[in-house]
Amino acid sequence: MPAECSPPEKMFWVYVSLWIANFFSPLLYSGVTTILPSVALDFNSSAATLSLIVMLFAYSQGYFGAIGGRLSDLFGLRRMMIIGFIICFVTLVGLFFSPNFLILSIFRLFQGIGTALLISTSTAIAVNITPLYRRGTILGILTSAAYLGTSLGPIIAGAIATFMNWRFLFIFLMIPNLLGFFLFRSSLRLEWCTLDGEQFDTKGAIMLGLSIGAISLGAGLMSLYFNLIWFVPVGCTLLAVFVYMQNHTKYPILNIELFTKAKSFTLGLVTMMINFGGTTAFVYFSTMYFQQVRGFTPLMAGFFLLFKSAAQFSIAPFSGRWADKMHPEYIIVLGLILCTASLVGTAYLDQYSSIYYIYGTLSISGIGIAVFHSPCTVSALRDVPRKQISVASSLTATARSMGILGSQVVISLAISHYVGKETVNPDTIPAFLQSMKFSFLFLSSLNAICILYYCKLAYKIFKQDRMSKTA
Numbered sequence: 001m002p003a004e005c006s007p008p009e010k011m012f013w014v015y016v017s018l019w020i021a022n023f024f025s026p027l028l029y030s031g032v033t034t035i036l037p038s039v040a041l042d043f044n045s046s047a048a049t050l051s052l053i054v055m056l057f058a059y060s061q062g063y064f065g066a067i068g069g070r071l072s073d074l075f076g077l078r079r080m081m082i083i084g085f086i087i088c089f090v091t092l093v094g095l096f097f098s099p100n101f102l103i104l105s106i107f108r109l110f111q112g113i114g115t116a117l118l119i120s121t122s123t124a125i126a127v128n129i130t131p132l133y134r135r136g137t138i139l140g141i142l143t144s145a146a147y148l149g150t151s152l153g154p155i156i157a158g159a160i161a162t163f164m165n166w167r168f169l170f171i172f173l174m175i176p177n178l179l180g181f182f183l184f185r186s187s188l189r190l191e192w193c194t195l196d197g198e199q200f201d202t203k204g205a206i207m208l209g210l211s212i213g214a215i216s217l218g219a220g221l222m223s224l225y226f227n228l229i230w231f232v233p234v235g236c237t238l239l240a241v242f243v244y245m246q247n248h249t250k251y252p253i254l255n256i257e258l259f260t261k262a263k264s265f266t267l268g269l270v271t272m273m274i275n276f277g278g279t280t281a282f283v284y285f286s287t288m289y290f291q292q293v294r295g296f297t298p299l300m301a302g303f304f305l306l307f308k309s310a311a312q313f314s315i316a317p318f319s320g321r322w323a324d325k326m327h328p329e330y331i332i333v334l335g336l337i338l339c340t341a342s343l344v345g346t347a348y349l350d351q352y353s354s355i356y357y358i359y360g361t362l363s364i365s366g367i368g369i370a371v372f373h374s375p376c377t378v379s380a381l382r383d384v385p386r387k388q389i390s391v392a393s394s395l396t397a398t399a400r401s402m403g404i405l406g407s408q409v410v411i412s413l414a415i416s417h418y419v420g421k422e423t424v425n426p427d428t429i430p431a432f433l434q435s436m437k438f439s440f441l442f443l444s445s446l447n448a449i450c451i452l453y454y455c456k457l458a459y460k461i462f463k464q465d466r467m468s469k470t471a
Contacts, residue, residue, distance in 0.1 A: 052105065277410070279403075311370065
């Protein structure tokens with residue numbers, strides 16, 4: 001329960017610190033991903049090692065994103081967010097001084113824990129301190145921070161790696177980390193421990209860790225060792241066992257009734273997972289298309305994607321505000337339609353596609369994602385009991401992580417089928433374009449299913465509104 005309230009004049013700085021946390025985490029992810037080739041060159045590491053470090057970060061972020069809500073309920077949202085900032089700072093120092101790739105991978109694994117705690121707790125705190133009628137606006141602003149961090153990460157990291165040394169990226173990242181930490185710690189005196197006295201389900205946590213670990217291993221490394229794809233169904237089986245255990249545990253990590261009773265929450269999570277899977281595939285294939293098919297430099301490719309991110313950053317605050325003024329389901333349908341249109345449009349790119357056509361697909365994708373995200377979060381959390389807000393907020397972050405892993409499976413299968421083990425070169429460009437077309441059309445079909453469900457829900461809401469006005 002709340003222990004000590006912050007003065008109203010300090011609430012502005014609380015929101016600023018939450019904005020920094022949402023900006024910092026994707027900046028960290030996209031920036032470090034950009035410098036990995038330079039790191040591998042310094043340490044003389046293979047492509048398999050690069051995939052391993054990406055997989056370790058995705059695993060720890062997905063796993064602690066899932067259990068972070070429960071930990072926050074037991075030990076306090078404020079306390080867990082402060083711990084997240086501290087973990088990120090310690091790992092940044094460790095990454096700067098890492099003598100080899102193994103040590104760097106270990107610090108990157110723990111860094112995923114810190115970012116997971118920041119993402120999950122910042123959303124939960126924003127929901128708890130914001131009145132319902134302003135919730136969409138605040139979530140939209142926080143979403144715009146995430147898009148800004150994602151877009152600036154590759155440019156900042158590329159500049160540092162080119163003109164200085166890749167290690168100095170971690171020094172630079174300490175600035176937003178420390179700024180967010182001190183602002184948050186000094187401005188917020190409110191604490192939430194909604195499940196004080198309950199126990200932590202250690203067995204369930206271990207089973208969840210094994211299941212997400214197997215899925216991450218299979219999805220993250222199957223492009224290098226295709227036989228590892230069997231870890232994905234093994235992980236899904238372990239996940240089913242975890243769900244069974246949660247139904248028979250007194251103090252579960254995840255209350256399964258949350259999914260069965262709050263149907264809008266379940267639909268929102270599934271839609272987020274599918275949509276973020278499509279977004280991840282869009283960024284991956286677009287980067288490959290610009291560099292390998294069109295022959296653009298990495299910097300030029302980054303600026304092309306910056307065009308998409310600028311659309312996301314500009315639109316996201318407005319979509320959150322719209323969700324406060326009307327039923328968010330209407331806006332979600334519009335966002336999903338735009339996202340699906342961009343996937344279908346990009347599926348038909350070829351070697352000679354017009355630059356203006358590319359700009360168009362990037363713009364539609366950026367606007368669609370920005371229109372979709374905040375209203376979907378508002379809709380998903382609307383029917384969640386206040387006692388479950390922390391867990392529900394954590395699961396929205398986990399859904400995005402699982403969407404990223406799912407897209408990796410689709411991408412790896414498509415490239416393995418059409419391109420095989422060959423690199424993308426002038427001879428394999430047609431095969432690569434076919435793999436891109438298959439992936440986008442498959443993911444757009446999943447988006448289309450989500451559109452149908454939300455259209456049905458929006459029509460139901462529309463009928464209820466008309467009946468209430470008539471009455």
